Amino acid sequence: MASKVLVTGGAGFIGSHVVDACVDNGYDVAVVDDLSTGRLENVHPRARFYQVDLNEPSLAEVLETERPQVVVHHAAQISVKVSMQDPYRDAQVNVLGSLRLFQLCHQSGVRKVVFASSGGAIYGDPQRLPCDEDQPTLPLSPYGIAKMTVEHYLRVMCPIWGLDYTILRYGNVYGPRQDPQGEAGVVAIFTGRMLRGEPVTINGDGEQTRDYVYVGDLTSANLLALDKGSSEACNIGSGAPASVNEVFAHLARLTGYTLSPHHGAPLSGEVRHIYLSVDRAWRVLGWQPTIRLGGGLARTVDFFRSAAPAR
Numbered sequence: 001m002a003s004k005v006l007v008t009g010g011a012g013f014i015g016s017h018v019v020d021a022c023v024d025n026g027y028d029v030a031v032v033d034d035l036s037t038g039r040l041e042n043v044h045p046r047a048r049f050y051q052v053d054l055n056e057p058s059l060a061e062v063l064e065t066e067r068p069q070v071v072v073h074h075a076a077q078i079s080v081k082v083s084m085q086d087p088y089r090d091a092q093v094n095v096l097g098s099l100r101l102f103q104l105c106h107q108s109g110v111r112k113v114v115f116a117s118s119g120g121a122i123y124g125d126p127q128r129l130p131c132d133e134d135q136p137t138l139p140l141s142p143y144g145i146a147k148m149t150v151e152h153y154l155r156v157m158c159p160i161w162g163l164d165y166t167i168l169r170y171g172n173v174y175g176p177r178q179d180p181q182g183e184a185g186v187v188a189i190f191t192g193r194m195l196r197g198e199p200v201t202i203n204g205d206g207e208q209t210r211d212y213v214y215v216g217d218l219t220s221a222n223l224l225a226l227d228k229g230s231s232e233a234c235n236i237g238s239g240a241p242a243s244v245n246e247v248f249a250h251l252a253r254l255t256g257y258t259l260s261p262h263h264g265a266p267l268s269g270e271v272r273h274i275y276l277s278v279d280r281a282w283r284v285l286g287w288q289p290t291i292r293l294g295g296g297l298a299r300t301v302d303f304f305r306s307a308a309p310a311r
């Protein structure tokens with residue numbers, strides 16, 4: 001059983017919730033994050049914090065000092081749009097940064113890596129729904145290509161290095177601490193704009209469907225993956241589809257927003273319809289989602305309402 005865990009991206013949205021869950025469950029936790037999108041105030045006060053870029057030489061010293069048993073890797077450039085505009089920059093962080101981290105994990109005796117991949121970005125437009133892990137992977141963006149590439153590195157190199165791994169392929173994650181000013185995360189962006197009474201733009205007709213999963217459900221998947229799911233890749237989603245228009249309607253009701261949405265051009269690199277089969281996560285990790293969309297959105301709006309400045 002692991003007792004010492006290092007979380008990369010632990011000052012970010014998902015990573016900081018994973019850190020909280022690890023600390024609350026008695027793990028000794030360290031965080032690596034360059035604070036490019038993460039925030040120091042997200043980091044649990046009982047976690048040791050290192051402001052380090054994955055590609056910086058000092059990452060080696062952090063691993064040598066900390067000597068964690070498990071590294072949970074969430075640090076990434078997360079914008080599909082940025083990856084389309086600058087695929088080189090995306091690959092520098094998401095491919096080379098990840099590879100460097102794993103190589104250092106091997107050199108410093110880490111037992112296991114848990115990798116945050118993307119069920120929304122690696123399959124492309126799935127052949128059948130719900131999308132299971134055995135479907136072909138045909139990413140439509142450099143971001144998706146990078147996540148898939150890292151999965152291949154883990155599959156090929158970990159047995160050679162004697163390093164265990166579990167890949168968690170997340171759906172569209174939402175919840176408290178997601179950046180409402182960010183490039184990604186429709187729930188946070190819409191909620192922020194609705195609470196400020198600002199116009200909301202939906203990319204395309206809004207009938208595209210996604211698998212929206214609440215961040216609280218991810219933390220339990222990560223805790224289970226610390227010790228289970230050896231050499232496996234598991235979808236982590238809600239197992240149900242919802243359209244962007246449905247999310248808009250839920251959030252408008254919860255925030256009391258009365259304006260109609262604008263419809264912009266559809267984004268390039270976007271999948272039309274996807275939702276994830278989560279059967280393997282149940283078989284392999286004993287994990288299943290527990291929070292329904294309505295309940296998760298209500299908790300998220302409560303968070304943003306209390307954090308939003310008074311109008």
Ligand SMILES: NC(=O)c1ccc[n+]([C@@H]2O[C@H](COP(=O)([O-])OP(=O)(O)OC[C@H]3O[C@@H](n4cnc5c(N)ncnc54)[C@H](O)[C@@H]3O)[C@@H](O)[C@H]2O)c1
Nearest residue numbers: 009011012013014034035036037038053054075076170173
């Ligand atoms: N949010 C989603 O819906 C979603 C879906 C699928 C997968 N994921 C993956 O989950 C992980 C966390 O995403 P998030 O939504 O919490 O995003 P986020 O931007 O809040 O978190 C990413 C964190 O990584 C840090 N970071 C970025 N580049 C770094 C670098 N070079 N070195 C060190 N730290 C760096 C950022 O400062 C940030 O704190 C990412 O790997 C992302 O690709 C997210």
